[in-house]
Amino acid sequence: MYVQNASAPDRKPVTVPALRAMKAEGRRIVMLTAYDASFAHQLETAGVDVALVGDSLGMVVQGHASTLPVTLDQMVYHTAAVSRGLQATLLVADLPFMSDRDTAHALEAGARLVGEGNAAMVKIEGGAPHVLEAINALSVRAIPVCAHLGLTPQSVHKFGGFRIQGREEAAAARVLDEARAVEAAGAELLVLEGMPVALAERITAAVSIPTIGIGAGPRCDGQVLVLHDLLGVTPGKRPKFSKDFLQGRDSVSAAISAFVDEVRSGVFPAPEHCFN
Numbered sequence: 001m002y003v004q005n006a007s008a009p010d011r012k013p014v015t016v017p018a019l020r021a022m023k024a025e026g027r028r029i030v031m032l033t034a035y036d037a038s039f040a041h042q043l044e045t046a047g048v049d050v051a052l053v054g055d056s057l058g059m060v061v062q063g064h065a066s067t068l069p070v071t072l073d074q075m076v077y078h079t080a081a082v083s084r085g086l087q088a089t090l091l092v093a094d095l096p097f098m099s100d101r102d103t104a105h106a107l108e109a110g111a112r113l114v115g116e117g118n119a120a121m122v123k124i125e126g127g128a129p130h131v132l133e134a135i136n137a138l139s140v141r142a143i144p145v146c147a148h149l150g151l152t153p154q155s156v157h158k159f160g161g162f163r164i165q166g167r168e169e170a171a172a173a174r175v176l177d178e179a180r181a182v183e184a185a186g187a188e189l190l191v192l193e194g195m196p197v198a199l200a201e202r203i204t205a206a207v208s209i210p211t212i213g214i215g216a217g218p219r220c221d222g223q224v225l226v227l228h229d230l231l232g233v234t235p236g237k238r239p240k241f242s243k244d245f246l247q248g249r250d251s252v253s254a255a256i257s258a259f260v261d262e263v264r265s266g267v268f269p270a271p272e273h274c275f276n
């Protein structure tokens, strides 16, 4: 049975300013998704810096083909559950599809994820003008924002599938401009998904906020994976950028600890997990 606040090793709480300090000091940030309290506790004990309640729960928990059916109520429910498994780990929650359709909805969603879900930060996809406006509105109201660029899964239909973004120079320049724009709008963290290593490296050098890569190569300030990919339990073909850390290990906690060690030491991601 899961016991709330079961003992976890003492460590200093990870805060939003601490993430910037980690970038400045060259300490890699470890982020991992979680969707319930028991797995959140596993992240906590392994020393993961940031837990992300991703709308990937639509795919790995609910079995949908995309993240689009996930509702704000479901995000709030899972975020609150994850928060009960955490102590020092920073909690970030996704704004689900269309909850950012205008600034008023984005503020409402952010307020619920922080107020009811206990998140410390919310994540929003893309760099369109209405997203920049929402980032600014949230951050001036003291809701820290994690931006998300590149292969943003909520744009799956626009992209024609889960396709690597920013391969051509014009597209790369667009993503780089968006990165500068989300930082200027007030974002404090930036997830870079599904893009060439060289583009993620350029963005990481161009912005002062930390970048967290997933399928974006080793030159980001940190890495994130979907928990179910890391444990090798996602049905179907494993994405190229992920790694089954449970293979060859005998427990969930050993697998998560190996991910933490490999991100911190720069072993993961290896060339076979990257795109050019």
Ligand code: KIV
Binding pocket: 033, 052, 053, 054, 055, 056, 057, 094, 191, 193, 214, 224, 225, 226
């Ligand atoms: O929803 C999610 O899990 C995410 C990660 C893939 C970054 O956005």
